[in-house]
Amino acid sequence: xxxxxxxxxxxxxxxxxxxxxxxxxxxxxxxxxxxxxxxxxxxxxxxxxxxxxxxxxxxxxxxxxxxxxxxxxxxxxxxxxxxxxxxxxxxxxxxxxxxxxxxxxxxxxx
Amino acid sequence: xxxxxxxxxxxxxxxxxxxxxxxxxxxxxxxxxxxxxxxxxxxxxxxxxxxxxxxxxxxxxxxxxxxxxxxxxxxxxxxxxxxxxxxxxxxxxxxxxxxxxxxxxxxxxxxxxxxxxxxxxxxxxxxxxxxxxxxxxxx
Numbered sequence: 063x064x065x066x067x068x069x070x071x072x073x074x075x076x077x078x079x080x081x082x083x084x085x086x087x088x089x090x091x092x093x094x095x096x097x098x099x100x101x102x103x104x105x106x107x108x109x110x111x112x113x114x115x116x117x118x119x120x121x122x123x124x125x126x127x128x129x130x131x132x133x134x135x136x137x138x139x140x141x142x143x144x145x146x147x148x149x150x151x152x153x154x155x156x157x158x159x160x161x162x163x164x165x166x167x168x169x170x171x172x
Numbered sequence: 173x174x175x176x177x178x179x180x181x182x183x184x185x186x187x188x189x190x191x192x193x194x195x196x197x198x199x200x201x202x203x204x205x206x207x208x209x210x211x212x213x214x215x216x217x218x219x220x221x222x223x224x225x226x227x228x229x230x231x232x233x234x235x236x237x238x239x240x241x242x243x244x245x246x247x248x249x250x251x252x253x254x255x256x257x258x259x260x261x262x263x264x265x266x267x268x269x270x271x272x273x274x275x276x277x278x279x280x281x282x283x284x285x286x287x288x289x290x291x292x293x294x295x296x297x298x299x300x301x302x303x304x305x306x307x308x309x310x311x
Binding site for chain 1: 185188189192206207210211213214217218220221266268269270271272273274276278279281282284285288289
């Protein structure tokens with residue numbers, strides 16, 4: 063898993079590349095927790111090169127979505143691959159995240 | 173054209189790393205489609221994570237034996253452990269999937285995803301071992 067980060071005046075865009083799996087979960091959790099805890103801003107996670115996520119990854123997302131929502135900031139995902147969209151659909155996560163956004167659309171929402 | 177691979181991993185993250193690498197290698201060698209590979213990797217990780225966290229209570233030195241079998245029309249993965257009897261099919265399905273964010277639990281999705289991403293998911297207890305079998309059709 064590799065992460066690159068970009069800042070705009072309205073959001074931080076984090077591109078997570080590779081896999082959020084049993085091996086990388088703790089790194090992903092540490093990264094996302096500190097990103098959210100240390101920045102009071104909107105966050106967009108660009109998933110175009112995210113190839114895999116498991117239920118631990120979903121747990122990290124929902125925890126941080128709760129934190130962001132509580133302080134009126136957004137946590138958006140964009141460019142989800144089809145397999146990952148399926149994980150979201152089966153988990154009821156499509157109520158929590160719009161899984162059809164591309165990056166431009168996400169940027170317009172922040 | 174039945175092909176088999178058995179590995180023995182320890183109940184820790186490095187064991188799961190070996191497991192995932194092994195699956196990736198078999199997917200290549202056995203020319204398994206990406207969707208099937210994704211589904212079975214997910215189901216396998218959820219089952220093994222469950223065994224490590226709940227069955228073995230996070231103790232890192234226990235054994236988990238995983239057998240991968242390529243049959244004519246499906247991929248089968250059997251996972252065997254020595255933890256106390258536990259049937260993952262008894263885990264209650266989450267009942268909060270339609271709920272708004274504030275009422276959602278942060279966890280509890282693992283076994284639910286195994287059911288959704290496999291074509292068959294079964295459990296038996298035999299000779300003091302828990303045996304979970306997952307299958308996914310290839311076409």
